[in-house]
Amino acid sequence: MMEKNDNRLTSIELFAGAGGLALGIEKAGFRTLGLIEIDEDAADTLRKNRPEWYVIHDDIAHISCLDLSAFFHIPKGSLDLLSGGAPCQSFSYAGKRLGLEDARGTLFYHYAKFLEQLQPKMFLFENVRGLLTHDKGRTYQTICDIFESTGYTIQKKILNAWDYGVAQKRERLITIGIRNDLSHELHFAFPVPHDYRPVLRDILPGCPDSPGIPYSAYKRKIFELVPPGGYWRDIPPDIAKDYMKSCWNMEGGRTGILRRMSLDEPSLTVLTSPSQKQTDRCHPLEARPFTVRENARCQSFPDEWQFSGSVASQYRQVGNAVPVNLAFEIAVQIRKTLEGE
Secondary structure, eight states, rough: OOOTTTSEEEEEEETTTTSHHHHHHHTEEEEEEEEOOOHHHHHHHHHHTTTTTTTTSOTTOOOOOOOOOHHHHHOOOOOOEEEEEOOOOOOOOSSSSGGGGGGGTTHHHHHHHHHHHHSSSEEEEEEEGGGGGGGGGGHHHHHHHHHHHTEEEEEEEEEEGGGGTOOOOOEEEEEEEGGGGGTTOOOOOOOOOOSSSHHHHHHHOOOOOOOOOOOOOHHHHTTTTTOOOGGGGGGGHHHHHHHHGGGGGOOSSTTTTTTTTTTTTTTTTOOOSSSSGOOOOOOOOSSSOOOOHHHHHHTTTOOOOOOOOOOHHHHHHHHHHHOOOHHHHHHHHHHHHHOOO
């Protein structure tokens, strides 16, 4: 348990996953009061790495209906930061400007219930870039309307993790909210991109051994023909056509098929499965997918952060995570905002 005289800024995280966002926020100087995560393996990951964290392994719907101030032992309005990112779902449209009840039935509803009840000074809501255009932009507009209706002034920006010390191209939609009564005195600025952006050469050497799922012998032999930085167009057409089958006749560049990474580029977005035909990410030097630990390095997790569950579950946890360094950079700016810098 944390000491009572701990005066760090406080945070609560929803949809915590394997802890990428929470770890970045902790590194920026916050004290985590609680994390909610429905997946058993991800919850075990959080507990394994941070035994002192209050990890709630439950459906958020069972928690958001409670008296949250009493549940977390904090007065309404005292929490510094609520963080998390609810999976994107469509809404039903009852009117032009929707309220909280219109989001009922979605996972976002529970995030908004926490916001309404706890009234934290600031919130961080992260999601995929595609949320901006989901359902012709109406889903995100409704989310913003609800944020505003619960008493917040919001800012949004798409950030690429590669700009912030992460050797991976991964774009996230970041929405920041400041409670209206504080919006005149608190001013948030998104982090400035770094001058240097890391590539795989910076993170893969010396990676500790870890589980991984290999390619089939057939797929491995084909990948041995693909040069680093190459893809299906870089091997004999008859071999590529046999491998791609129906994908051969698809439109577009299909650049993700038989894609082999290069040490001189960042990883493409780390996925939840190590081998998907249209989104291959083959290791630059060996004909195999990245291991769990290599993917974790692409997500800027420290090597000591261990993942629970089956190999498939570990891949999924890493792939779903927010890159730690990106989370840290955003959280530093939130801390500066709250401290009046």
